[in-house]
Amino acid sequence: MSPPKSRNPPSCKPPRSAVKRLVSAALWCLAIALHAQPFGFPTANHALLEPGGEPRFFVGTTGKPYTTGMFGCVRSGGWQVHEGLDIKCLQRDRHGEPTDPVLATDDGVVMYINTRPSLSNYGNYIVLRHMVDGIEVYSLYAHLFEPRPGLHSGQAVHRGEQIAVMGRTSNTRERISKERAHVHFELNLFYNEHFPAFFRRRYPNEHDDHGIWNGQNLVGFDPREVLLEERDLGPRFNLLDFLRRRVELCRVRVRKTDFPWVRRYPMLVQPLPTAGPVAGYDISFDFNGLPFALIPRTAADFKGAARYELLSVNEAEYTKNPGRRLVHRRGASWELAPHGLELLELLTE
Numbered sequence: 001m002s003p004p005k006s007r008n009p010p011s012c013k014p015p016r017s018a019v020k021r022l023v024s025a026a027l028w029c030l031a032i033a034l035h036a037q038p039f040g041f042p043t044a045n046h047a048l049l050e051p052g053g054e055p056r057f058f059v060g061t062t063g064k065p066y067t068t069g070m071f072g073c074v075r076s077g078g079w080q081v082h083e084g085l086d087i088k089c090l091q092r093d094r095h096g097e098p099t100d101p102v103l104a105t106d107d108g109v110v111m112y113i114n115t116r117p118s119l120s121n122y123g124n125y126i127v128l129r130h131m132v133d134g135i136e137v138y139s140l141y142a143h144l145f146e147p148r149p150g151l152h153s154g155q156a157v158h159r160g161e162q163i164a165v166m167g168r169t170s171n172t173r174e175r176i177s178k179e180r181a182h183v184h185f186e187l188n189l190f191y192n193e194h195f196p197a198f199f200r201r202r203y204p205n206e207h208d209d210h211g212i213w214n215g216q217n218l219v220g221f222d223p224r225e226v227l228l229e230e231r232d233l234g235p236r237f238n239l240l241d242f243l244r245r246r247v248e249l250c251r252v253r254v255r256k257t258d259f260p261w262v263r264r265y266p267m268l269v270q271p272l273p274t275a276g277p278v279a280g281y282d283i284s285f286d287f288n289g290l291p292f293a294l295i296p297r298t299a300a301d302f303k304g305a306a307r308y309e310l311l312s313v314n315e316a317e318y319t320k321n322p323g324r325r326l327v328h329r330r331g332a333s334w335e336l337a338p339h340g341l342e343l344l345e346l347l348t349e
């Protein structure tokens with residue numbers, strides 16, 4: 001016996017609540033896609049995200065633990081700063097040379113390609129410019145075997161696009177061994193387009209081979225922290241929040257109102273606390289010399305004639321991260337060290 005025919009054929013429409021759920025799920029996916037996390041890994045090595053994966057992600061210096069391939073005061077007992085991540089290679093050719101594709105961390109524009117490895121301890125390197133949450137950021141990829149053929153300054157690249165092949169180029173006396181093959185990856189802000197003038201005055205007998213793309217003109221923050229925070233916060237990651245949360249190493253009062261950093265990073269400048277024309281800034285630096293907060297000051301705040309006045313030092317932070325040598329103790333008090341003065345000159349050139 002055949003089942004009775006249904007008088008009303010079943011509707012092909014799902015119930016209204018299911019449609020709603022589907023639509024809201026689709027909108028959520030779209031929202032995630034539109035707010036894609038800005039920074040991606042520069043190679044296929046994502047071991048940083050795996051529990052206990054750090055030794056498979058970082059490469060240490062010869063004979064030293066993997067932590068010496070991390071960002072910060074990780075070398076020479078904390079007295080030497082490593083301003084990027086040394087990320088381990090995953091694939092090699094039959095001679096044992098690294099062949100990992102190196103990928104753009106975000107949509108951006110090629111700003112500089114150095115293909116004369118003898119001119120830099122970075123070896124062959126590439127600098128890209130990105131706009132993230134309204135902030136100009138520069139990523140740098142070093143020790144490359146070669147940039148992608150045809151890649152040139154001014155060219156737009158997309159997040160995840162191959163820009164180079166990993167290598168082990170450098171001009172240092174001690175070459176990078178095959179075992180230590182890695183890409184050195186940095187995320188930076190940019191100090192000053194007047195860098196060449198600063199360099200000529202500061203180092204009259206040296207030649208600046210890379211113009212404003214000298215590594216000294218870029219100031220890094222920790223890509224590991226960024227990548228982990230992106231994992232934890234998802235689309236809520238915000239670069240400005242991240243930068244504002246840097247730990248202060250020292251605060252310096254600077255008697256200058258108009259310098260490139262203020263114009264390039266106005267989002268780091270706080271509102272003027274008192275009425276009156278701005279005569280300078282109190283600048284908070286993190287241990288690496290990144291000026292992450294600027295408080296405008298009026299003429300009444302400036303007592304002496306000094307161009308720079310060290311206002312405070314966070315001693316706990318100095319004990320933890322002294323490597324940039326921005327300040328030092330003289331007797332019972334602190335003062336700006338030569339490296340700190342040099343940084344202030346570069347910033348306000």
Ligand SMILES: [Zn+2]
Pocket residue numbers: 082084085086184185
């Ligand atoms: Zn490195």
